Amino acid sequence: MTSTPLTLVGDGIENPWNARTLLHAAAMFNSPCLFRDRCKLAQAWTETIPGELPLQVVSREELVRNYSPIVAFDNVDGADNVYGFRLGRGTAPAVVLGNERRGLGEDLLPIAHHVVQIPMVSRRLNSLNVAAAAAVALYYLS
Numbered sequence: 001m002t003s004t005p006l007t008l009v010g011d012g013i014e015n016p017w018n019a020r021t022l023l024h025a026a027a028m029f030n031s032p033c034l035f036r037d038r039c040k041l042a043q044a045w046t047e048t049i050p051g052e053l054p055l056q057v058v059s060r061e062e063l064v065r066n067y068s069p070i071v072a073f074d075n076v077d078g079a080d081n082v083y084g085f086r087l088g089r090g091t092a093p094a095v096v097l098g099n100e101r102r103g104l105g106e107d108l109l110p111i112a113h114h115v116v117q118i119p120m121v122s123r124r125l126n127s128l129n130v131a132a133a134a135a136v137a138l139y140y141l142s
Helices: 016-028 041-048 060-066 130-141
Strands: 007-011 033-036 070-073 094-098 114-117
Touching: 007 016, 007 130, 016 033, 016 041, 016 130, 070 130, 094 130
Parallel strands: 007 033, 007 094, 070 094, 070 114
Antiparallel strands: none
């Protein structure tokens, strides 16, 4: 298990209920959870789940400045398999997962130190729900 908690970052998440489940998945691993709000998630959050604390947001620039290594989870060519991947050392590791349909923002892959995927065997499905993927990612990287 890493001694530094992994920070979970949801990028482009649209559904407030997925955001809530990401927060819960992060809490299971004592990980902070941040969101890069490209799809008006913060607004949907306050409208859909009133009374909750506001979501903590992070910009691309803050990710570059404050986190290392950055591990991007996306089903792209050349991505490492999460099973057997070792995180290595870093001062403030961040695990970034994107929207289920569109994946990560195009501007995030170039800043990632590692690109990792959860291999899928299904011929019909190519991704997990983002919260399920986050739990798998945090489990294997912790």
